[in-house]
Amino acid sequence: MKKIIAITRGDGCGPEVVNEGIKILKIVSEFTDYDFEFNDAPAGGEVWKVFGTNLPEKSFDTIKKSDALLFGAIGLPDLPPGVAESAIMKIRQGLDLYINLRPVKLYDVLREKCPLKSEFIGKGIDITFVRENTEGLYKNIGKLGEDSAENLMVYSREGCERIIKFAFEFAKKNRHKIVTSVDKANILNTSKLWRKIFHEMSGDYSNIETEDIYIDAFTQWLIRAPHRFQTVVTGNMFGDIISDEGAFLVGSLGMGPSGNIHPGKVSMYEPIHGSAPDIAGKGIANPIGTILSVKLMFEESFHSSEIGKKIDTAVEEALLEGRTTDIKSDSLKTLTTIKMGDLISSKLKNKLKA
Ligand code: NAI
Numbered sequence: 386m387k388k389i390i391a392i393t394r395g396d397g398c399g400p401e402v403v404n405e406g407i408k409i410l411k412i413v414s415e416f417t418d419y420d421f422e423f424n425d426a427p428a429g430g431e432v433w434k435v436f437g438t439n440l441p442e443k444s445f446d447t448i449k450k451s452d453a454l455l456f457g458a459i460g461l462p463d464l465p466p467g468v469a470e471s472a473i474m475k476i477r478q479g480l481d482l483y484i485n486l487r488p489v490k491l492y493d494v495l496r497e498k499c500p501l502k503s504e505f506i507g508k509g510i511d512i513t514f515v516r517e518n519t520e521g522l523y524k525n526i527g528k529l530g531e532d533s534a535e536n537l538m539v540y541s542r543e544g545c546e547r548i549i550k551f552a553f554e555f556a557k558k559n560r561h562k563i564v565t566s567v568d569k570a571n572i573l574n575t576s577k578l579w580r581k582i583f584h585e586m587s588g589d590y591s592n593i594e595t596e597d598i599y600i601d602a603f604t605q606w607l608i609r610a611p612h613r614f615q616t617v618v619t620g621n622m623f624g625d626i627i628s629d630e631g632a633f634l635v636g637s638l639g640m641g642p643s644g645n646i647h648p649g650k651v652s653m654y655e656p657i658h659g660s661a662p663d664i665a666g667k668g669i670a671n672p673i674g675t676i677l678s679v680k681l682m683f684e685e686s687f688h689s690s691e692i693g694k695k696i697d698t699a700v701e702e703a704l705l706e707g708r709t710t711d712i713k714s715d716s717l718k719t720l721t722t723i724k725m726g727d728l729i730s731s732k733l734k735n736k737l738k739a
Pocket residue numbers: 398402457458459460461462467470473637638639640655657658659660661662663664669670671672674711
């Protein structure tokens with residue numbers, strides 16, 4: 386099975402973690418009938434410095450012609466905010482990647498790295514945030530003046546339906562019992578429409594329980610009883626905030642994967658963290674967020690949940706033996722980015738051979 390993967394290494398620690406993602410893809414191709422072609426699609430701050438654009442046309446063409454995009458992180462401290470980073474918005478909007486999928490899973494072996502007390506963690510944390518990724522405030526409709534500024538929040542029925550449908554289908558596929566919708570329907574018109582559509586669509590999924598929670602209440606439930614959530618669907622801005630809150634529950638920003646997805650089309654997989662200028666070039670960044678993004682790629686773009694599961698187990702087993710500094714443990718080896726990637730690769734190799 387031939388697949389073309391576009392590669393955006395990006396800035397800072399981006400290239401370091403992307404190399405470990407590629408390592409995993411190469412292991413899969415060695416032991417299965419997958420065959421990958423990797424094509425570079427440079428984007429971000431370093432690229433901007435050379436070409437005066439953060440997403441050269443050639444890169445975007447390469448991305449559009451691929452089956453999936455593996456993306457590191459972009460942003461440089463010596464550039465004004467957004468100069469590099471707006472490339473991400475261009476890709477999301479340009480490819481209509483309306484789903485931002487962010488799983489937040491606390492591995493049992495990392496329980497002690499979770500900032501919550503054990504009584505709040507309860508039976509564990511395994512939540513998938515499904516965030517609307519193309520509408521709402523982040524579409525940046527409005528104007529910036531000297532004395533006032535405005536942003537218009539627009540949600541369409543079509544936009545709400547497609548993201549809510551994806552959330553229910555995701556819950557069904559993963560045998561989740563409950564889908565939680567997060568909104569602000571007591572205040573916002575957009576949330577009133579969202580909630581109405583959520584309830585209409587829940588009728589098609591009678592085996593799945595539903596609940597509505599206001600965004601303000603949700604932020605406290607997420608630290609008070611995270612174990613009660615499975616699939617959580619929400620709009621663009623609320624999703625941005627609560628998925629970052631959730632990300633820290635698993636021990637480190639370096640652990641979190643994400644997918645920017647349009648089912649059946651080119652989708653983009655990236656760790657949730659940024660370019661981490663403070664640790665870039667030191668070879669100590671945690672590659673797991675990127676490796677788990679590759680796992681998402683197999684599940685969502687290539688429909689290979691079996692390979693996804695093997696990558697997940699390989700990560701969990703590796704965490705019992707060694708860790709990068711952000712999640713280090715006194716009783717285990719502290720590993721570099723490359724050695725962590727090697728360890729996970731060797732675990733994965735055994736699983737694919739079996
Ligand atoms: P950041 O995520 O880069 O770093 C925050 C903290 O987490 C730092 O202390 C960093 O060392 C640590 N960290 C991040 N990734 C890590 C990893 N893999 N392993 C271990 N520790 C890790 O966020 P920050 O500092 O706010 O942003 C830096 C740059 O990245 C900015 O230019 C920002 O705009 C950009 N950014 C880009 C994103 C993207 O490309 N999708 C997402 C978030 C930020």
